[in-house]
Amino acid sequence: xxxxxxxxxxxxxxxxxxxxxxxxxxxxxxxxxxxxxxxxxxxxxxxxxxxxxxxxxxxxxxxxxxxxxxxxxxxxxxxxxxxxxxxxxxxxxxxxxxxxxxxxxxxxxxxxxxxxxxxxxxxxxxxxxxxxxxxxxxxxxxxxxxxxxxxxxxxxxxxxxxxxxxxxxxxxxxxxxxxxxxxxxxxxxxxxxxxxxxxxxxxxxxxxxxxxxxxxxxxxxxxxxxxxxxxxxxxxxxxxxxxxxxxxxxxxxxxxxxxxxxxxxxxxxxxxxxxxxxxxxxxxxxxxxxxxxxxxxxxxxxxxxxxxxxxxxxxxxxxxxxxxxxxxxxxxxxxxxxxxxxxxxxxxxxxxxxxxxxxxxxxxxxxxxxxxxxxxxxxxxxxxxxxxxxxxxxxxxxxxxxx
Amino acid sequence: xxxxxxxxxxxxxxxxxxxxxxxxxxxxxxxxxxxxxxxxxxxxxxxxxxxxxxxxxxxxxxxxxxxxxxxxxxxxxxxxxxxxxxxxxxxxxxxxxxxxxxxxxxxxxxxxxxxxx
Numbered sequence: 305x306x307x308x309x310x311x312x313x314x315x316x317x318x319x320x321x322x323x324x325x326x327x328x329x330x331x332x333x334x335x336x337x338x339x340x341x342x343x344x345x346x347x348x349x350x351x352x353x354x355x356x357x358x359x360x361x362x363x364x365x366x367x368x369x370x371x372x373x374x375x376x377x378x379x380x381x382x383x384x385x386x387x388x389x390x391x392x393x394x395x396x397x398x399x400x401x402x403x404x405x406x407x408x409x410x411x412x413x414x415x416x417x418x419x420x421x422x423x424x425x426x427x428x429x430x431x432x433x434x435x436x437x438x439x440x441x442x443x444x445x446x447x448x449x450x451x452x453x454x455x456x457x458x459x460x461x462x463x464x465x466x467x468x469x470x471x472x473x474x475x476x477x478x479x480x481x482x483x484x485x486x487x488x489x490x491x492x493x494x495x496x497x498x499x500x501x502x503x504x505x506x507x508x509x510x511x512x513x514x515x516x517x518x519x520x521x522x523x524x525x526x527x528x529x530x531x532x533x534x535x536x537x538x539x540x541x542x543x544x545x546x547x548x549x550x551x552x553x554x555x556x557x558x559x560x561x562x563x564x565x566x567x568x569x570x571x572x573x574x575x576x577x578x579x580x581x582x583x584x585x586x587x588x589x590x591x592x593x594x595x596x597x598x599x600x601x602x603x604x605x606x607x608x609x610x611x612x613x614x615x616x617x618x619x620x621x622x623x624x625x626x627x628x629x630x631x632x633x634x635x636x637x638x639x640x641x642x643x644x645x646x647x648x649x650x651x652x653x654x655x656x657x658x659x660x661x662x663x664x665x666x667x668x669x670x671x672x673x674x675x676x677x678x679x680x681x682x683x684x685x686x687x688x689x690x691x692x693x694x695x696x697x698x699x700x701x702x703x704x705x706x707x
Numbered sequence: 708x709x710x711x712x713x714x715x716x717x718x719x720x721x722x723x724x725x726x727x728x729x730x731x732x733x734x735x736x737x738x739x740x741x742x743x744x745x746x747x748x749x750x751x752x753x754x755x756x757x758x759x760x761x762x763x764x765x766x767x768x769x770x771x772x773x774x775x776x777x778x779x780x781x782x783x784x785x786x787x788x789x790x791x792x793x794x795x796x797x798x799x800x801x802x803x804x805x806x807x808x809x810x811x812x813x814x815x816x817x818x819x820x821x822x823x824x
Contacts, residue, residue, distance in 0.1 A: 313712065317716050319713070321720065370731070370735055374732065377745055377746065378742070390722065390725045393721065394722050402714070430714075449747065449758070450747060451748060452758045454747075463765075473777065480787035484790070536748060536750075545732060546728055546732040685772075685821040693805060696787075704794070
């Protein structure tokens with residue numbers, strides 16, 4: 305094989321396979337985190353029977369879904385009923401193709417590997433287009449099930465998703481005007497040269513985007529399509545086993561995609577906090593110090609919980625972790641600091657920010673009650689659309705005045 | 708165009724993954740359908756009537772409004788990317804464009820197309 309084939313076919317295929325293998329695993333544990341966090345928010349013990357503190361629960365759930373009987377209603381359209389979960393999963397996963405997780409390419413066996421799968425110059429347009437394809441899966445699922453709950457859920461869901469797509473698109477325009485590009489990598493680079501994250505000048509755009517995106521992913525407080533008190537489970541009422549698992553996978557993949565987009569567009573992607581302040585430059589690679597600190601403190605805290613020793617071990621663990629981190633950083637142990645850390649720094653900051661927004665999703669679920677359907681449509685059409693148009697005009701005026 | 712190849716690869720893998728998993732699940736799981744399992748779920752009572760029936764015209768209005776507004780958004784995308792190069796001319800042009808859009812929006816609101824009940 306010549307170099308060209310390897311660079312354009314083999315490496316991307318490898319990256320895609322890694323992404324498709326890792327993302328379901330992340331989602332399995334994201335779902336455990338969700339159950340744990342919700343449990344603690346409601347002052348109860350979340351799953352803790354399977355494995356240590358429930359750490360094997362996601363594996364058990366996946367196995368159960370895999371070997372569970374998968375019924376198809378007799379009245380259903382069998383072909384469409386089977387296709388619907390697949391149609392939902394494909395666009396959800398494919399959206400990951402344009403998401404960069406770091407800024408610095410790294411070398412492997414003499415080949416340069418980018419920390420993104422594809423950097424197209426119409427990435428935002430691609431994301432908008434491919435995420436709207438997910439609606440087809442939902443409406444096909446509701447139609448093919450031939451069940452009243454599924455049908456109502458699918459109708460509600462599609463109306464909700466197309467309504468919130470309008471403010472979603474408008475909210476992205478402000479960022480593109482500031483960055484002068486629709487490529488994810490260029491948008492982050494624009495934030496680096498602008499010296500601040502776009503959440504500052506685009507605060508209104510960020511709120512419009514994030515609210516619309518939560519509605520797009522059908523999550524609380526906009527989970528009308530599967531409002532269990534009214535519609536049993538909405539469009540996936542009749543689904544069980546692996547087909548149900550794919551709707552679940554698509555929903556969580558969409559959450560990850562939305563969190564990544566928010567991070568990239570408004571929170572500087574892989575940039576460290578406050579990219580304009582020179583004095584904080586140590587933060588860039590400083591996670592080698594922070595991560596052992598937090599890890600040590602958490603382990604110490606767990607020991608404290610067991611032994612009932614106040615917070616003594618937490619402080620000790622934190623100090624030990626900080627010392628270990630500093631030692632690795634300063635002495636460059638095993639060449640670890642100089643070789644691996646700069647390549648991983650971007651990915652670290654990126655995943656930290658994405659985790660924060662994923663946590664926000666869970667936090668919303670633990671906090672907000674569900675909207676009523678007319679309130680939901682009113683919020684989308686009467687508030688978010690005018691506000692996001694206002695954001696476009698305001699951004700245009702500000703850019704014009706500063707030029 | 709070469710940067711689009713990974714996206715095609717991704718689409719192929721993303722299609723193969725659920726299909727393959729469904730086939731594997733088919734081999735592992737039990738399958739014993741019967742008449743009761745095959746009924747659509749209606750809180751435990753026997754199913755009555757067709758599910759695919761008439762539904763409110765509201766959904767249709769929302770779909771029409773969506774087509775109008777979403778296409779407008781797409782028109783704004785190339786304009787936003789080249790905004791700095793267009794300067795004042797671009798801003799005024801887009802104000803006119805958005806003005807027409809807002810008139811249509813206000814009309815739809817006045818006519819009650821945005822009211823759900």
